[in-house]
Amino acid sequence: MGRNRFQLLLRTIHFVDNEGVPEDGKTDKLWKIRPFLKMFREQCLLVTPEENQAVDEMMVPFKGQYSHIKQYIRGKPNPWEFKIWCRCSKSGILHDFEVYQGKTGTNRDKSALGVAGEVVSKLSDTLPSHKNYKLFADNLFTSVGLLEKLQQTGFQYTGTVRANRLHGCSLKSEKELSKLGRGTSDYRVEQDTNIICVRWHDTKAVTLMSTCVGTLPLDTAKRWDKAQKEYRDVSRPLIIKEYNSNMGGIDLLDSCVVRYKFQLKSRRWYMYLFLHFIHLAVVNGWFFYRRDCQMLGLEKPLILRRFQAQIATGLIQVNTTKKRGRPPLDRPESPTLQPKRVRIPPSRDARKDQFAHLPIKIDKRRRCAICQITTNTHCEKCNVSISFTENRNCFREYHV
Structure with missing residues (x-):
């Protein structure tokens, strides 16, 4: 495909008819790409x-400047x-x-769990309840109210927690644990809900809450002194x-997406989300x-790079009449500078x-891709x- 044709297709791609969307449907800030996101989520x-x-x-x-859902996070490599x-x-x-979609894009701001807590609650709704599923999250999401709600719906939870969300839980301070030495810990258990809160001192003190796992049995971890x-x-x-x-x-998923991600500029903000989810689909398939x-x-x-190339080759060659690719390079005048040709098998x-x-006859005999016998088919x-002989049909074996 030429560059101009690719840019033409890129300019004309849309996910929804702008004139067919009512005004009530435009309250969703993602209405321009919502059909694609809905389809992708259903497959996940x-x-x-x-x-x-x-x-x-x-x-x-x-x-870009034409989006109402972008976030500014100070200290990140890409703040916007x-x-x-x-x-x-x-x-x-x-x-x-x-x-x-931002604080104005959802109705969770008035919830007792907050925006982050309601995110965990909503993402857990698509899991079967009371099937021993365990959720893990960092201190942005963890709160006592979230653990109690997940317990009622049949999910177990473990995550780090901030000090201002402990609600009077009297654990030893970081200073007291540092005096006792590296690797020391302190814990408390709430009797009614069986929620445990553990503070462990490594280089710094870290506090965790859980409804499914405690401190025992202890093991060892190697740390640099x-x-x-x-x-x-x-x-x-x-x-x-x-x-x-x-x-x-x-973090593993994000690192694999960024590793072989191609850059593409566009004035339409939803194209960045579209391309990102295309990469997510490829990495998910690789997993x-x-x-x-x-x-x-x-x-x-x-490896991921070869897997991605196989997908691209398959999409190009499936249901086509012949193998497609770049035209062969012109042979240079000097025989010592001839390019090395690598025969790439089809996907x-x-x-x-x-x-x-279609089988054809060629002048030069080559080895068969199945039995390694020389043939001109x-x-x-x-x-x-x-x-393709009377005794052996490698042509059928190779394509079926």
């Missing part, structure tokens, strides 16, 4: 969730961004999300281990692929689409040599 909800789920925020950089609330599994698979200049074992409660092992799913490879015992699955989707795979679309 079809995935069977894992037992441990993490809730956190994901940021999409945006510096779109904020997306996400619920992911430990492996990084996205299960549910919601694009934040500046005074002795060596690693030493530090005592660690179980709640710290569970939180650290289940909270990194969204499924790695999970299936692990179940099947495959040792070397494709599996294009190979098995059963469309326009060639697939016009796949651009590979495949033997």
Whole structure:
């Protein structure tokens, strides 16, 4: 596809008919892209969730002027961004999300849980209740009211908590724990709701609340000692281990999205969200692929870059008459400077689409892609040599 055609298609893409949307529907700040977001969310909800789920925020950089939902967060690498609330599994698979529209975009400001607490409550509504699902989140979301509400709806919760949300819980201060040494902890248990609050001292004191895990059994974690200049074992409660092992799913997803993300400028703010969710779909598919490879015992699955290239190749070649790609380079005059040609096999989707795979005869004999026997039978679309004899039909085996 040429550049001009690609830019033309990009300019004409729309997700909703602007003239067909009533004035009541435009109160939603995401009405220009709402059909796409709804379709994408429905597909995410079809995935069977894992037992441990993490809730956190994901940021999409945006510096344009024509958007009412962009947020300014001081100290970030990209201060102006779109904020997306996400619920992911430990492996990084996205299960549910919601694009934040600002304080005026929702009716949660008057709730006792606040905006962040209501986000966890809404994202947990799409999970089956009383099925032993465990939620993890950081101190932005955690409060006593949230833990009590999730208990009533049949969910367990673990997360860090801020000091001003402890409601009179008398834990040892950071100064007292630092005198006792690194790795010390203190905890309190609320008898009525069985909520535990733990404060553990590492380099600093960190406070966590949970309804499903406590301090025992203790284990050890390696930490660097500046005074002795060596690693030493530090005592660690179980709640710290569970939180650290289940909270990194969204960070893993975000890092994979940013790793091979192509930049595209547009005056329309919703195009940035559209492209971001396209990358989320690719990374989500890669996580499924790695999970299936692990179940099947495959040792070397494709890396994310190769997986992304296979998807692009499959979308280009499926249901086409012949193999497409760049035209061959002109041969240079000097024979020593001839470019090295690498034969790239077709994608599996294009190979098995059963469309326009025509056998032809070529002058030069090549090895068969299945049995490695030399043959002059060639697939016009796949651009590979495949033997086709009375005793062996590799052509059918390769395409079915």
